Amino acid sequence: MMLIPTYVAPSKIEGVGVFAAEDVSEGAQIWELAPSLDRLIHKDEVAGLPPPLQDFVERYSYPYPHDPDQLIVEIDNGRFMNHSEHPNTRFDDPDAGFTRRAIKAGEELTCNYAEFDPTFEILPGRLFVVAE
Incomplete structure (x- = not known):
C-alpha cells in the first residue's frame, strides 16, 4: 500500500509508471505491505x-x-512502479519501502524488482531505460 500521494502517468521507462504527487524526503517510508489491502x-x-x-x-x-x-x-498505484537498475527507492525490507534520496513532485518512483523478487529477470526483447 502506497503511503504517499501518487498518480499514474506515461513513463519513459515502459508504458505507465507511478509518480510522486508531492516532494518526498530522503529515507521516507513510501510503502508498506498491507495484507488487508494487498x-x-x-x-x-x-x-x-x-x-x-x-x-x-x-x-x-x-x-x-x-x-x-x-x-x-497490489490494488493501488504501487503495482505500476517500474524497474530500474538505479532506483530512487529501496525494498530491502520485505514489508516496507523507502526512498533512497529526496524525490521531487512529478518524479517517477522506481525500484529494483530483484530486491523483493529473487526470480526477477528482464525478459528478452524488453527495453528498460535507466531512470535518472
Whole structure:
C-alpha cells in the first residue's frame, strides 16, 4: 500500500509508471505491505483463473517474501512502479519501502524488482531505460 500521494502517468521507462504527487524526503517510508489491502493469492489458484486474469496476475504480482507460494497483487498505484537498475527507492525490507534520496513532485518512483523478487529477470526483447 502506497503511503504517499501518487498518480499514474506515461513513463519513459515502459508504458505507465507511478509518480510522486508531492516532494518526498530522503529515507521516507513510501510503502508498506498491507495484507488487508494487498491481495495475497496462492500460486495454485492462478491456473484456475480466466486467462485475462492469469495474465494480469503474471504481470502485476511478485512472490510474497514470507511465503514464496503466495503472490502479492497490489490494488493501488504501487503495482505500476517500474524497474530500474538505479532506483530512487529501496525494498530491502520485505514489508516496507523507502526512498533512497529526496524525490521531487512529478518524479517517477522506481525500484529494483530483484530486491523483493529473487526470480526477477528482464525478459528478452524488453527495453528498460535507466531512470535518472
